[in-house]
Amino acid sequence: MTDLRDLYQEVILDHNKSPHNYREMADATRLALGNNPLCGDKLKLYVRIEGDRIADVAFQGSGCAISKASASIMTDSVKGKSLAEAETLYGKFHDLLTGPPDVKADGAGLGKLAVFSGVRQFPARVKCATLAWHTLETILKGQEAIASTE
Ligand code: ZN
Numbered sequence: 589m590t591d592l593r594d595l596y597q598e599v600i601l602d603h604n605k606s607p608h609n610y611r612e613m614a615d616a617t618r619l620a621l622g623n624n625p626l627c628g629d630k631l632k633l634y635v636r637i638e639g640d641r642i643a644d645v646a647f648q649g650s651g652c653a654i655s656k657a658s659a660s661i662m663t664d665s666v667k668g669k670s671l672a673e674a675e676t677l678y679g680k681f682h683d684l685l686t687g688p689p690d691v692k693a694d695g696a697g698l699g700k701l702a703v704f705s706g707v708r709q710f711p712a713r714v715k716c717a718t719l720a721w722h723t724l725e726t727i728l729k730g731q732e733a734i735a736s737t738e
Contacts, residue, residue, distance in 0.1 A: 596653065599703045603657035608664050609646045618730075622649070622723030624715050629655035633723045640670050645724075652716055654707065659720035661700050671728055677701075678721050678728075685714050 613634035622631045629651030636644040645663045649656070666674040681701050684693050689709050695702025707717045 607660035
């Protein structure tokens with residue numbers, strides 16, 4: 589049985605304590621809200637898209653350590669990437685979290701995002717870890733909607 593320590597790794601705790609890109613963005617070109625009612629995680633995601641690139645990304649919100657750390661690392665990971673690259677990363681991250689719990693997660697190519705590989709052992713927390721990504725997906729698809737994990 590995986591220990592909770594594996595889930596709350598140091599990286600996650602650090603990002604929760606001092607999240608990166610945690611601010612309002614006055615010149616955002618797109619904005620989306622994310623909501624995970626199961627846990628009470630809420631976030632507002634700001635993105636500035638220039639051409640086909642994510643020139644800047646920031647978030648604000650409240651929620652559990654996993655949702656906040658995931659948003660923090662997500663913003664670090666997609667900043668400067670093309671929209672297509674961000675989509676690919678989202679797909680890989682989603683696979684990492686939703687793969688079978690008895691199979692070791694493959695974090696290859698995910699960089700810091702791989703710290704969330706332990707979350708697949710805790711299905712209730714998967715929605716916390718994917719909230720920021722669902723919200724980003726709303727923006728990438730150009731939908732003016734509120735992303736919900738429900
Ligand atoms: Zn949560």
